[in-house]
Amino acid sequence: MKAKPEQPHVVIVGAGFGGLRAARALSGAPTRVTLIDQHNYHLFQPLLYQVSTAGMSADEIAYPVRAILRRQKNASFRLARVRAVDLAAKRLETSAGMISYDYLILAVGSVTNFFGMESLKQHAFSLKDLDEAKEIRNHLLKMFEKASHEKDPQRRKALLTFVVVGGGPTGVESAGALSELTRLALVKDYPDLDLQDVRILLLEGANRLLPAMPPDLSAFTLEALKRKKVEVRLGAIVESFNGRQVILKDGQALPAHTLIWAAGVQAHPLVASLGQPVGGQGRVRALPTLQLPDYPEVFVIGDAAYLEDPANLPLPMVAPVAMQQGDCAAKNILRHIEGEALKPFVYRDPGALATIGRNQAVAKIGGLKFRGFLAWMVWLGAHILRIIGFRNRLIVLINWAWDYFFYDRAVRLIEPNCLNEVESKISLSQEGKS
């Protein structure tokens, strides 16, 4: 049904897993829906590490929001950056002007958390959006180019030492993929480089990898990474990184030009600007119904929201939570419109999956545990099923035919313009000199 102006206006901020799910859950409902995002595409975050390690192209894990919402008559998209939320006046201050709402769903997600360490903020890479993933990819490849004509063996080793910090899924997946990129692909492009010079380290502060997994799967992951020649260090805490060497809390120094920070996230800064009580990682405390305590028309979901499970543990900052909360928030808004009682959010854990690279993974689904190739098949199947709507490589061929015969276009991402030729020149010439 076409949206009517007199219908309540639901504004959703953020086109991630949660916001997108909420928008779709309101399809056909008697509401006007406006989805706002600073990018014109939805990003399939779980495969971002594949872009950073040159396994997939950016276009394959991003999909234009307008195309997703195309058939949803009551929804419209707005490309804009939300600067502030005026809870009292029920409106948003955005880069595209003021936008008023009757109901608001905040699905702004999270950003990298460097825990206030300036040196990391300046020199480390993080992996939260497409640009960062491309930056990492470009940097990795430049390190190999530099190393290929670096005479000094110590400097060459430092150029080829890649440190990943954080033993969660992102860190494990990045380290595994990095090992394969270097040892299986790049080695062919750089026949003169000695593989022994390439070092990949995975640093984790706790005493095991993948804390969300059962201990035996953590142990399996550790072994699998070792087989991939990844040096895993548990109980290793990073103190600083100046772009040339990593300093650990125990005083140890690792000469390395690359540090990928996958050790923490926190709620998007917009959340703090609300001035509402927050829980861990700066996530705003929401009622079980996902509403803000003092603003029943405002719902917070996903990484931005702090809720606890029955065991009083904070809900994890993962896609399944965001998606289920997106559904819940949409349903509760419709209940509120109908004057019905709102229902509390209940999380149904679909299990956890992490790949350790090609044909190795660990999975926990319900009571079941998988490891190795079987788990990897599960992982692959799960992701292909989830990404299929986002036109991954498996259906690019179909897209191509579709494109030509049904007049559609696949690639419609707005990336920031790449105008800093000068900078890249400079960096290139510095490479040359070093």
Add this chain to the structure above:
Amino acid sequence: MKAKPEQPHVVIVGAGFGGLRAARALSGAPTRVTLIDQHNYHLFQPLLYQVSTAGMSADEIAYPVRAILRRQKNASFRLARVRAVDLAAKRLETSAGMISYDYLILAVGSVTNFFGMESLKQHAFSLKDLDEAKEIRNHLLKMFEKASHEKDPQRRKALLTFVVVGGGPTGVESAGALSELTRLALVKDYPDLDLQDVRILLLEGANRLLPAMPPDLSAFTLEALKRKKVEVRLGAIVESFNGRQVILKDGQALPAHTLIWAAGVQAHPLVASLGQPVGGQGRVRALPTLQLPDYPEVFVIGDAAYLEDPANLPLPMVAPVAMQQGDCAAKNILRHIEGEALKPFVYRDPGALATIGRNQAVAKIGGLKFRGFLAWMVWLGAHILRIIGFRNRLIVLINWAWDYFFYDRAVRLIEPNCLNEVESKISLSQEGKS
């Protein structure tokens, strides 16, 4: 055979069609070959307009040079920007240090020629490399986002007016693809926009399109573009463009926020720095053997070289000339090493092809002329055959399997890092205000 240090060192500058062909022609020859380029990928330029009109992704028309040269034992690649050529000392000053040569092949290609018009240089888009193509794509999509919430009809029309300047293949192909992107794809994403507001103009200073084609094919092209709702203006000369309106020589003003300049190229500036006599478009005058008159060890090929055909007409700045000259230069270098007489370059014209968008094209091959769908099939076939080595969409599926089972990677392009988030923020917020 593995290159030996005592073998003559052939340095090739530029990994375009000419440079790459020259490098491959020296495969197995008793020479050391170093290919230098400022990018680590070869760009399939003929399809660049597809990237700028969101028809293909950047990765699909670019391919890592190292992967192309992987099996060529006597060749190595150097990612570097050549700053100057010291002809007397036989060495290059590059961003990666000094590089000496015994033989030099300059295949540096061409850059956009704005004929000294500053306003165009500042505000117009050109289409010579991947970043420019992405810029255009991003800009086009932003114009539609802006128009989608622009209340003022005049401003909206200006936002949706796209001016392409230059009636050569690039201009014709861009205008045709632009028409299809807007009228067949974007219109679905912006249901509230009125198609009548979208204007695509193709301006050509001469009295017909595709001057390299027979007049009847030019006429056919004109009609085909009109059917695609492209307004073609012949004898229209651009005087200036301030980013808001295009001023023509006849004083006419066209309100438009987009001008794509495809009206001229000139030899890469490095050519002028040689201080050698130049012909049209700043191309250095080479001997029929492709050598520089005073420097027999230096060969110039492709867009950078000025040669005339038997009818004393300058050879066109197109890929086939560059590729054939790449072969010729390589063979002549081997002859020079053997002390044999060098052979003059003879151009074998393979014909001309230009697509006018989906299922419409014109082609001239030998005495034969094709038009319409048949010509388009010829165009498609020709390009698929030529690009197939560059892993286009048709074989992405195979790549994917390959990637997983044979440990290779498809995407290995170094783009300039996209760090100007700030700028994109600003432009975005300005959009919001306008």
